[in-house]
Amino acid sequence: MKNEKAVIAAAGVIIGLIASMLVFFGNPVNMGFCIACFLRDTSGALGLHTAAAVQYIRPEIIGLVLGACAISLATKEFRPRGGSAPVTRFILGVFVMIGCLMFLGCPFRMILRLAGGDGNAIFGFVGFALGILAGVAFLKKGYTLKRSYKMPSLEGQLYPFMQIVFLVLLVAAPAFIHFSEAGAGPGALHASIVISLAAGLIVGALAQRTRLCMVGGIRDAVLFREWKLLLGFLAILISALAVNLILSAATGTSYFNPGFAGQPVAHTDGLWNGLGMFLTGFGCVLLGGCPLRQLILAGEGNTDSAVTVLGLMVGAAFAHNFGLASSAEGPTANGKIAVLIGIAVVAVIAVCNTRKKADA
Amino acid sequence: MKRIDARGLSCPEPVIMTKNALASKESSYEVLVDNIAAKENVSRFARHQGYQVQVEENGDDYLLRIEK
Numbered sequence: 570m571k572n573e574k575a576v577i578a579a580a581g582v583i584i585g586l587i588a589s590m591l592v593f594f595g596n597p598v599n600m601g602f603c604i605a606c607f608l609r610d611t612s613g614a615l616g617l618h619t620a621a622a623v624q625y626i627r628p629e630i631i632g633l634v635l636g637a638c639a640i641s642l643a644t645k646e647f648r649p650r651g652g653s654a655p656v657t658r659f660i661l662g663v664f665v666m667i668g669c670l671m672f673l674g675c676p677f678r679m680i681l682r683l684a685g686g687d688g689n690a691i692f693g694f695v696g697f698a699l700g701i702l703a704g705v706a707f708l709k710k711g712y713t714l715k716r717s718y719k720m721p722s723l724e725g726q727l728y729p730f731m732q733i734v735f736l737v738l739l740v741a742a743p744a745f746i747h748f749s750e751a752g753a754g755p756g757a758l759h760a761s762i763v764i765s766l767a768a769g770l771i772v773g774a775l776a777q778r779t780r781l782c783m784v785g786g787i788r789d790a791v792l793f794r795e796w797k798l799l800l801g802f803l804a805i806l807i808s809a810l811a812v813n814l815i816l817s818a819a820t821g822t823s824y825f826n827p828g829f830a831g832q833p834v835a836h837t838d839g840l841w842n843g844l845g846m847f848l849t850g851f852g853c854v855l856l857g858g859c860p861l862r863q864l865i866l867a868g869e870g871n872t873d874s875a876v877t878v879l880g881l882m883v884g885a886a887f888a889h890n891f892g893l894a895s896s897a898e899g900p901t902a903n904g905k906i907a908v909l910i911g912i913a914v915v916a917v918i919a920v921c922n923t924r925k926k927a928d929a
Numbered sequence: 930m931k932r933i934d935a936r937g938l939s940c941p942e943p944v945i946m947t948k949n950a951l952a953s954k955e956s957s958y959e960v961l962v963d964n965i966a967a968k969e970n971v972s973r974f975a976r977h978q979g980y981q982v983q984v985e986e987n988g989d990d991y992l993l994r995i996e997k
Contacts, residue, residue, distance in 0.1 A: 644965075646964070653938075708945060780969075792941060
């Protein structure tokens with residue numbers, strides 16, 4: 570048991586280090602990793618939305634999935650499974666993304682924003698924790714999306730295989746794939762393909778081994794007084810913060826800027842930062858894991874998680890096509906309405922899948 | 930002896946089912962899960978509650994024998 574905790578703490582330290590170094594190598598500030606932002610950029614590159622500032626096939630995503638896939642094949646944990654309410658999971662994925670893009674980051678980036686001194690992420694964190702508590706209340710009452718079942722091998726392999734296709738498209742860069750032009754916005758800011766891919770592979774492998782999950786930390790602490798996953802969360806925060814301070818001292822450019830106004834790829838509307846992450850936390854508990862964990866599970870052959878990730882990507886497309894995503898200027902009216910609808914939809918899904926006596 | 934079939938359920942449902950079952954204070958339980966994460970999580974939880982856990986591989990599944 571002690572050993573397990575030491576391993577996840579060490580993995581968290583390495584992941585925090587890699588996340589901060591990705592910014593040094595060219596990723597947007599406080600965005601070494603952001604599963605929501607990176608899936609959104611990939612959706613844009615594929616032309617699912619046309620927001621010119623956020624279009625790029627992010628190699629980190631490819632690496633995370635393939636890293637988890639490779640490790641799970643090596644440890645014989647790769648198991649094609651699926652069939653546990655896929656449409657419900659898809660819709661949860663769509664609204665989790667809408668919550669993330671209200672806040673401007675997934676739970677992973679929320680940690681990195683805190684580590685970069687972005688005070689707005691504190692409001693996000695409060696909303697996130699409350700959203701997790703809402704989900705936990707339903708879990709305690711017997712919420713379930715029912716069982717998954719064995720699937721054909723190919724079914725489990727298709728999502729990892731798609732990542733190889735995306736990698737080919739990234740490298741070949743055919744004219745129908747959209748990449749943000751230099752200076753156009755966050756989509757144009759990225760480390761080199763090799764560095765990003767390697768970072769994704771390492772973090773994917775570590776996350777697979779440790780079952781790292783950003784919602785799992787608070788959820789398990791509340792449900793079972795089990796602190797393992799929360800320890801991983803904290804280790805990333807402390808490590809990224811430490812590396813940001815070291816980088817600031819070493820390079821003369823500040824990687825740690827405490828405050829609220831003018832934070833990179835962020836806005837200062839505390840209420841909507843909180844509500845966006847409330848939706849994300851609530852939805853993720855109902856899904857059984859944060860966006861990062863969904864990617865890792867998809868890499869292990871879990872097709873319910875693959876469907877969830879496709880929901881996240883479509884949610885990102887909706888968010889930009891319908892003007893739901895926030896910007897540095899703040900949230901949009903459409904985005905606020907979408908988040909409120911999202912909270913209502915997630916609550917209905919929670920109620921309809923909860924029974925006093927679970928007879929799954 | 931109580932038997933719990935938690936195969937195919939998402940995290941953390943297998944642990945919640947185990948937790949609810951352990952409340953009945955029987956001397957032994959069997960929990961059936963189908964993935965390593967659930968196996969680890971249920972085992973860890975039961976050990977924290979002071980039970981002993983033996984794991985048996987059962988085809989694609991894992992049978993956890995939980996005893997005081």
